[in-house]
Amino acid sequence: MRPALLIVGLVLWSSSAAGQQVVDPIGSGDSLVWRMPPTSPNMQRLMAPFMGIIPDVSPFLPGPGVDIGTLPEATVGAVVQLTDGDTLRLEATLLRREIEGQTVKVYGFNGQSPGPTIRVPQHATIIVEFTNHIDFPTTLRWHGVRVDNQSDGVPGQTQSPVRVGETYTAEVYFPDAGAFWYHPHQRGHIAQELGLYGAIIVDSPDLEYYSSVNLEEVLLLDDVLLDDLGILPFGFEAPVQALMGRFGNVQLINGQPDFRRTVSKGDVVRLFLIDASNTRPFNLRLEGGVRMKLVGGDLGKFEREEWVSSVIIAPGQRYTVEVMFDEEGEFALTNRITAVDHFLGEFEYQVDTLAIFEVSSEPTESDLSDVFETLKTYDGGFDEIRAQAGRPVDEELVLSLRIGALPLPVIRMLEIDTLYYPPVEFNDAMPMMNWLSTGMNVLWLLHEPSPGVDPRDLSPAMGWRFRQGDLVKIRLFNDPTSWHPMSHPLHLHGQRFVVLEQDGVPSSNLVWRDTVFVPVGSTVDLMVEMSNPGSWMFNCQIPEHLGAGMSISFQVLPTGA
């Protein structure tokens, strides 16, 4: 850039703050003060043009006016074993907990944050009585479970929000085996981030569905955004961090930054991995040469078990792996990513330890090494899917972004940022820019292809109607020419699908899914089995993107309608 242009740019950046409320970015000790998210020294250098500007929404933290000392301390989620016909009472409340030496207010169910793990047999139906005692109306939904439409928990579509103090009763049927989770679907960018979620494990009646293991562990992956003043405020009227979602700076497993488990030498452990974070994809690896066998995905098992060196999981997704600890010692579960350093224009390696598995010298009670070495196959009923894979696409969606009244420095930075977008955002590489983007000034779109149409005139796709039993081929294209394209985990409610191909490369190992991760620039073809009648949502799982418009609704008409 030439000096003359530089001067213009700086003037514009400086003037953009005029007319907006300016606050001390350091804060005054009141944790509700808007402040920029903490970031690396290099990224801090990029903050200068943004100083003094704050988001265009009100800051919010849980439990305003509530003395934190009066709150019960959150406990670790317990396992609740249920059977067909059981009733589960879930009470969402404000809790207190310590994270990284700070005492903060969080949300949880039944005194636990995250909430209890629900363990239930496949084909069971349970009654859930959900009582809302958090700060605002919300709903509860059952991510990945093909529930009846009225229990889907989408405010304004399948039910009214559950107001504070009220109880909502849902009937939840579990048609598929696998790992699932429950979370709020109203102001999820706040409630989910604060621990209001829990795992669901649905057990197949087939005792040989999974291979024998010595132990099972449910690992809920998450992160939380903290600075010296505590949890950083959320946007109340709409989410902040609407461009990239809210990345935390403390990574958690089951709500803990220092998760540890002790196992015996030779133990085979089945890990149910669930990404419950708002926006962070993980690249999970067990250090020390511990092998991982990929067994299952969102709704059940892969066609073929296979060895993997790491598991790449995006928000809302689930994977089931089996691992064998055949050596004594400590083995770290790490998240290894390459982050973009926008100041240097380079990638940098980042490694975070999420958990430690301590392998004792005590030998396993049951040697399952032969079973572990076996790679099983599974008939998931994919023949019909494969038979129709080559047919024309039925519906197409383009993932893009429309910007509104963003602060001028953000627009200037977005312009500079157009040179390169990584296929996947593994971290918040532009925290100051991200923080100032809100559901008020950006609109994420799922729209139908509209060649020649000005992107400012585009609207969300409307009017999809299918019939129960339809197989529908849907093409997703993550438009890299939109402003600040980003990888999106798209979640389909009430149905299941397989990924037929990505960027022209057919999937060689199918699994039923409900959430697909679409990198920037990529084209992904899905085959959706429209098995469940009702009015459903297709949305980005990142709650900040959902709060910025990234969803569409569609109808599945019952057979005979």
Next chain:
Amino acid sequence: MTTIVLAVLATAGVTGPGSPTVECRLPHAVSPEFYVIELVSTRRIPGSGATTGRVDVTFASSPFGVSLTENGDYLRDLEINVSNLRAPDQGSFVVWVTTPQLDSIERIGVLSDGTLRGQVRWNKFLVVVSLEQDDASTAPRWAGPIVLRGMSKSGAMHTSAGHGPFETENCAAYGFTG
């Protein structure tokens, strides 16, 4: 995104500077255009002035859709297609990938009929096509002249140090000189 039209022109047995040029494309459907690498001729080889090429970059096959190395780098398949490049009188066109600093170089293979497939495990890299006396199967790096070269899309990233609103930043403090 447009689907690339495929055309394969048979060139078996054709060699020499006066021979027809190669026009080859491997079949694929929808490679992400955003990450396509344009190969630019160095014009160092007679008859290569009009030579063009492109490298399609897709994720290596993975049950997760996205494919990463154990360190977190992207693991990607490359599909190299070169047009208007005469087959050499002798030697081979060999494709390499290298980090921008040239401190790591890997041989992808011999460009046969203008096409080749390979894999790269770096996030920022160069693709180099050189003319070698043989297939350079054991060579640590190219020895012959470079015919074509191109850089991954990520090469467009540039440091902010010393530029724009950070003009006064000391570039040398971040390892940049000149």
